[in-house]
Amino acid sequence: MTSTSIGAGTDSPEAHLPREERRRRTEAAILEAARALFAESGFEKTTIRAVAAKAGIDPALVMQYYGNKEGLFAASARWQVDHKRIGSAALGDIPHIAIEDLFATFEDPSHRDETIALLRNCLTHDSALEIVRDEVMCETQEMIARTIGGDDAELRAGLLGSTMMGLILGRYLLELPAVKAASREDLERVLLPILEALVNPPATS
Template structure:
């Protein structure tokens, strides 16, 4: 009996995707976003780099998958951006709160945020999540100075996450989504489109 040898790249085993994700998480945690490469992740997982691209597409997509976010923020923000800059601050907060206040999604988001805060030696929030995941989407809402406007918006949203969800500060934690949007939406709108000093 002859054994047939297959040619080409090794097929992905059922657990190969999980191994790639584990290698990616370790690399992003240790080396940060900039220091992580698809080739290095593939080598660590023992697969061809083409298989990493097959499973995840780009390095940005691999990063989002490695974070284990229950929803892709790029998909949540796409309708906000598509509707244009007028009223975007309120729409942005409504979309954000719609996801964060969902009891089926919130535990996964809280786990992700706590993990990022605890293990962010590589600056993943600063160097990757905001500039790679959120920044390019929000850039469609700002006419000028995205390097200033997007971090200002991010500072408000991160502050909201900490106050409302991590620390559960009263009255922020008990405030209805409509009240949060009414109070904070104009601030985000100003950061997106208003005059800046």
């Protein structure tokens, strides 16, 4: 009743498939279900049983594929956009790329859940925090800081990151009406000058 049933269906169209293909499909079904649940309910409230039910299989199969719940989460939650691209961009391009990556990540339904699952849990789950903080934010900010240069480079890069983080939070997690309702043009019009001011050190004339 929940979604794509794959398992013990007596005569479902998925039955009698080559082993490899069958394995791929179940794996994908599990991941899709897990991502959706992790993204909307969080790690703790998401049970192996619920994931299995949504994927139409037995809970024990989830364990067989991913070892344990932590392994399932690790396979489900990922940062889906190349966050290093912005690191090697020219100073002037950083604001545009930031917004571009934002939309590429969160407005594309096929990548969305993976990243949302990561962010939804980064305040209450250690390994999610580690990825968001160390692998994404810190790495990116270091590169951007080098591009910015000058005294406050690290802080400016950090605030650029936290500002984007706040935007993501407000628009996709908390769903603040005014932030959620804005179109891409609205966001660019209001936000680009802000990001530029953040990236450009004040004129030293």
